[in-house]
Amino acid sequence: MARLALARGCCQKPVNAMIPVGMSEYSIGVDLGGTNLRAAAIDRSGKMLDKISGSTKFEEGRDAVLSDIVSAISALRERCGEAALAGIGVGVPGFIRIREGFITGSNNLPYLENFPVRDEISRRLGARVILENDANAAALGEKWIGAGQDVDDLVLLTLGTGIGGGIISCGRILRGAVGMAGEFGHVTVVPNGNPCGCGNRGCLEKHASATAVTAMARLMQLGEELSARDVSELARQDTKEGEKAREIWRIVGESLGIALATAINTFNFPLYLLSGGMLPAWEFFAPEMMRTVERRSFTYRATKTETRIAKATLGNEAGLYGAAYLPWAG
């Protein structure tokens, strides 16, 4: 726990005096990212009571990561009181097998693959734990207290180094048979497009993630290691480089538009949310994305007043809120 620091909190002590019994139910959510671990105690109204965050050194191996998770949860449980704890939810990147409670495919967490992650955390804590894909958790968080509060059905795409997805149907996470639903990052948007580690070609995340932006910038000789933010800055310039940068964002927008048009034709949901580190580039990719959706989805055109494509509002916290909501979500 040395590297996990208290970020902010309001229930350090004495917890039980602060939160009257019977009104104080709270849940602990954990969001395990590729480089960091965050945990929070959140009450039923969505108020964050306490939060712990820190980096996780995956190179130290499975046991270190699991210990960090367990320590963070234990600390919050101690500070906020065991009696009022409704449950524990843990969001992790990668493909989840929900029944077995393990991660079966993940770029970031090879140590945790094909190991009973959920049951091991549960055993160490002596408490029930719900394991969930981080993008599914983020979608649930947005539904709970974010941009999706007013609907029961939504799709969330998380645009970062990769692209994740989560589906909320009838107010609940659509998990599929084993828990792998919502993998929009790997839907085909360019049949003969860029190869992907998943075995496919032309996956959405190979044409519209931050990693894809960096790769396109390299291919267009704009620079070797430009970030999505760098390419956004370039796109503002009235130069040849600016033109190339704008073309990159046009490709990102078109790719997202194809995936969104397919999602809209498939679900006819009222809300499609985008979140993640690419959101600051919205002004550059959104126009082509919207044009593509408009052109490619009859359903969108026929239901324009009933279909919204919008930015998520919880930012990085969505997964944390969603993980905490898991015990209440049923």
Added chain:
Amino acid sequence: MARLALARGCCQKPVNAMIPVGMSEYSIGVDLGGTNLRAAAIDRSGKMLDKISGSTKFEEGRDAVLSDIVSAISALRERCGEAALAGIGVGVPGFIRIREGFITGSNNLPYLENFPVRDEISRRLGARVILENDANAAALGEKWIGAGQDVDDLVLLTLGTGIGGGIISCGRILRGAVGMAGEFGHVTVVPNGNPCGCGNRGCLEKHASATAVTAMARLMQLGEELSARDVSELARQDTKEGEKAREIWRIVGESLGIALATAINTFNFPLYLLSGGMLPAWEFFAPEMMRTVERRSFTYRATKTETRIAKATLGNEAGLYGAAYLPWAG
């Protein structure tokens, strides 16, 4: 009713004597196609008690079509007894607005568009009617007593002159916000592919329907108006024409494979069913379809023993059974 003939029946008279009160609940389902109208009385166990089928002459206009529907339902209701009638479901092609009960986009039924079809049938019958998209009804039928009996979640693609789709999630039709969900025929499989009447390019149904097969046969100079069956016959030949025909089926299979891989990545459902007039060509398109799914969907490879892609089993009757099941489906 002149052109609607009794096809088979077991409850002509005296119905009430045949079906004891309290055990005899049945429902009436109607399947309105582009050229024909079928209606059936089906009991809760899936037994077809009576059926009426005939052609519908759309050129006679809306009133004639509505009269045919109402007459068929009335005849079944009279023959099977009003007391035991649980409800009435009507499946129609096209985009449905479920709350308003009308068809908003349909190639086959221009007369019925943007008209309160459901309420008009209901008014004439003096009974509640449920209107549903025909592919959604077919998916429900397969779930009820067809190939999907053992699962709660499935996707159905209907491969005919067009391609329709239906989604069953948690045992119920996934309708979306207005009732247009499941339009897999218009998901993009080739971004710069064939133009579609829906405004998009490269829609699945422009690359994998019977109409697409005919068009490809023409483009490959195999013949002007070859049917999917003709192209299947050609594909058996060890000739240059045979090779071209096999290439057409390879394209059909690849297109279906891309759409199925996307559906599998999206839903992670246990079952994906194909039905419709193209099924007899299964042996020609299925190998490439399966290869494509395998290559393009990590989720499929990771859940192979838990994911089935199979032929639907109810054939043309799926929509009729599903329509009848609507009043029970909630």
